[in-house]
Amino acid sequence: MSDSRESIPSSTEIDPKTTAPAGSGRSGISRRGFLKGAGLTAAGTALLDGVQGFTREAAAETTHGVTELGPGPVQVKLHVNGVEHTVEIEPRTTLAEALRMHLGMTGTKIACDRGVCSGCTVWLDKMPVNSCMTLAIDAVGHNVTTIEGLSSSDRMHPLQAAFVKHDALQCGFCTPGMVMSCAALLERNPNPSEHDVRHAVSGNLCRCGTYPKIFAATLDAAGTTRTA
Amino acid sequence: MNRFSMADCTTVDAALSQLKDGAVVKAGGVDLLDRMKDGIEEPTRLVNIRNVAELRGIRETDHGLTIGPLTTLAEISDHPLIRAQYQILSDACGHAATPHIRNMATVGGNLLQRVQCWYYRSADFQCIRKGKDLCFAFDGLNQYHAIMEYATCPSVAPSSAAVALLGLNGSVELSSAKRGKRTVGIKELYVVPDANPTKFTVIEPDELITAIVIPKPAPGTRSAYQKYGEKESFDWAIADAGVVLEMDGDICRRAVIVMGAASPVVRRSPQAEAALAGKTINEETARAAGKVAVEGATPLSMNAYKLDLFPVAVYRTILLAAGQRDRDPSAAG
Ligand SMILES: Cc1cc2nc3c(=O)[nH]c(=O)nc-3n(C[C@H](O)[C@H](O)[C@H](O)COP(=O)(O)OP(=O)(O)OC[C@H]3O[C@@H](n4cnc5c(N)ncnc54)[C@H](O)[C@@H]3O)c2cc1C
Ligand code: FES
Ligand code: FES
Numbered sequence: 001m002s003d004s005r006e007s008i009p010s011s012t013e014i015d016p017k018t019t020a021p022a023g024s025g026r027s028g029i030s031r032r033g034f035l036k037g038a039g040l041t042a043a044g045t046a047l048l049d050g051v052q053g054f055t056r057e058a059a060a061e062t063t064h065g066v067t068e069l070g071p072g073p074v075q076v077k078l079h080v081n082g083v084e085h086t087v088e089i090e091p092r093t094t095l096a097e098a099l100r101m102h103l104g105m106t107g108t109k110i111a112c113d114r115g116v117c118s119g120c121t122v123w124l125d126k127m128p129v130n131s132c133m134t135l136a137i138d139a140v141g142h143n144v145t146t147i148e149g150l151s152s153s154d155r156m157h158p159l160q161a162a163f164v165k166h167d168a169l170q171c172g173f174c175t176p177g178m179v180m181s182c183a184a185l186l187e188r189n190p191n192p193s194e195h196d197v198r199h200a201v202s203g204n205l206c207r208c209g210t211y212p213k214i215f216a217a218t219l220d221a222a223g224t225t226r227t228a
Numbered sequence: 229m230n231r232f233s234m235a236d237c238t239t240v241d242a243a244l245s246q247l248k249d250g251a252v253v254k255a256g257g258v259d260l261l262d263r264m265k266d267g268i269e270e271p272t273r274l275v276n277i278r279n280v281a282e283l284r285g286i287r288e289t290d291h292g293l294t295i296g297p298l299t300t301l302a303e304i305s306d307h308p309l310i311r312a313q314y315q316i317l318s319d320a321c322g323h324a325a326t327p328h329i330r331n332m333a334t335v336g337g338n339l340l341q342r343v344q345c346w347y348y349r350s351a352d353f354q355c356i357r358k359g360k361d362l363c364f365a366f367d368g369l370n371q372y373h374a375i376m377e378y379a380t381c382p383s384v385a386p387s388s389a390a391v392a393l394l395g396l397n398g399s400v401e402l403s404s405a406k407r408g409k410r411t412v413g414i415k416e417l418y419v420v421p422d423a424n425p426t427k428f429t430v431i432e433p434d435e436l437i438t439a440i441v442i443p444k445p446a447p448g449t450r451s452a453y454q455k456y457g458e459k460e461s462f463d464w465a466i467a468d469a470g471v472v473l474e475m476d477g478d479i480c481r482r483a484v485i486v487m488g489a490a491s492p493v494v495r496r497s498p499q500a501e502a503a504l505a506g507k508t509i510n511e512e513t514a515r516a517a518g519k520v521a522v523e524g525a526t527p528l529s530m531n532a533y534k535l536d537l538f539p540v541a542v543y544r545t546i547l548l549a550a551g552q553r554d555r556d557p558s559a560a561g
Contacts, residue, residue: 064242064245065238065239066235066238066242066246067235070234071232071233071272090231113265115262115325116462127331128328129331129332130332133257133329135261137234137236138257181328200327202460203326203328203462
């Protein structure tokens with residue numbers, strides 16, 4: 001969890017020297033265009049690197065099937081829970097970090113940050129994935145659904161209500177990921193067996209051992225869930 | 229994770245043109261980001277091939293199957309033709325990792341993932357696989373390590389897909405902008421640490437896997453893969469077995485037996501294969517093949533249990549392939 005914080009880009013933290021390595025020519029169209037016009041000199045590069053905010057502009061160019069991104073912040077559009085958000089992220093920013101730190105959606109948890117616990121489960125076009133091992137850049141052009149988007153307005157998703165009814169959580173840290181995994185199962189298979197539920201959460205780690213109640217809650221919710 | 233620039237590519241040619249100056253390929257990113265987060269690698273330039281549509285998909289050809297390297301483990305394990313005729317591959321891809329990882333992990337990346345040895349995976353240990361001169365596993369904690377063919381480093385082959393593809397006599401097509409294409413068998417893809425501890429595979433920095441090719445199995449072929457772990461899911465195998473049987477009625481004409489987490493690179497067991505050739509498959513012959521699979525093995529200080537586990541993995545997977553036994557409920561995945 002600690003190292004994920006390193007990548008929160010803020011204007012004070014960005015080191016222009018590392019965000020736009022001198023002479024690399026990799027940081028995008030405006031820079032490249034400028035350099036072509038200005039003539040590439042070491043002094044010119046240093047001056048350009050010092051221009052505050054330069055690397056914070058959309059640094060992307062597509063030529064012959066290649067889009068250049070970063071290493072500094074790039075402006076991208078993320079579709080989360082049906083809403084389009086414009087965020088400035090570095091290529092190294094994970095989807096989990098973008099959600100939590102750039103969009104303030106802290107329902108998605110980061111626990112292992114290595115793909116082992118599925119606490120960070122979100123849907124990418126309805127497919128459950130680990131957002132800690134997905135770069136935010138790779139979510140561009142896809143529909144992301146998080147725990148915040150599962151319920152509509154004030155009404156809980158039937159699965160969330162079933163989790164409450166069955167007391168299917170203790171500390172609650174794994175719960176958003178569990179709910180997203182089980183809800184994805186119900187989308188695919190409205191009438192799952194217990195085996196199906198076990199399989200769906202076989203990557204979700206609960207250190208409190210709430211599994212039996214999660215199985216019960218999901219099977220209970222299956223009766224009431226309507227698939228959209 | 230260190231900062232990096234990214235060339236986000238949409239075509240093979242674009243990706244190949246970007247593979248220079250130390251740039252590293254990223255497919256699903258599951259293994260690469262893991263290594264970067266742990267600080268054991270710090271590439272400053274990634275070539276993202278995740279959006280190269282032409283590298284994705286499963287195609288039946290006259291000669292068998294061609295699989296795009298970006299096809300996910302989930303897509304492979306769910307594919308009806310693979311489930312019907314290449315069971316070992318759907319088993320392996322369907323029991324690797326976790327459901328969500330299988331949605332993200334590509335088969336190309338799975339083949340090229342680095343070993344899971346905890347010394348290799350820790351930035352605190354500068355081991356022989358990172359260009360230094362020591363392997364910490366020989367005198368250290370080695371319960372998950374190799375029991376065979378490990379003179380230099382006993383880390384074990386991590387890829388479930390590689391076990392299946394070796395069983396099916398698969399190969400990879402490698403492409404480079406400068407040198408064009410070449411085809412390499414799954415066995416030849418891997419560099420044993422004794423030959424070069426830091427190389428891992430024969431793939432050059434400017435090469436991409438652009439296809440995985442599997443010949444059509446002979447008539448009467450049956451196959452299976454099972455993975456045994458410390459946990460029921462989440463984890464890499466501590467022993468895994470892939471079995472391909474070419475049957476002539478009740479008689480096994482030819483057997484291919486592959487062992488995963490026994491040695492630094494995936495290996496076939498000539499002893500187990502010989503034990504089955506020309507025999508009827510039953511409990512007795514399957515157990516005999518399992519027994520000889522660990523012949524000559526030399527366990528390390530903490531992994532002698534693998535001498536019991538591998539024979540069980542091999543024998544139960546032979547019976548599963550032959551249709552004489554259900555999937556082992558104590559197998560992982
Ligand atoms: C909790 C957990 C459990 C796991 N359990 C298992 C298991 O039981 N069995 C198993 O097999 N795996 C297991 N894995 C590993 C996982 O399957 C791999 O990390 C994954 O398949 C890697 O694929 P990727 O597409 O994400 O690869 P990446 O991380 O994108 O790439 C991996 C490597 O391959 C290179 N690369 C990728 N594609 C190409 C290409 N087309 N051409 C050239 N180079 C390329 C990259 O440069 C990189 O070095 C597990 C992972 C986790 C997190
Ligand atoms: S936080 Fe992503 S899998 Fe654990
Ligand atoms: S409720 Fe505590 S980790 Fe699952």
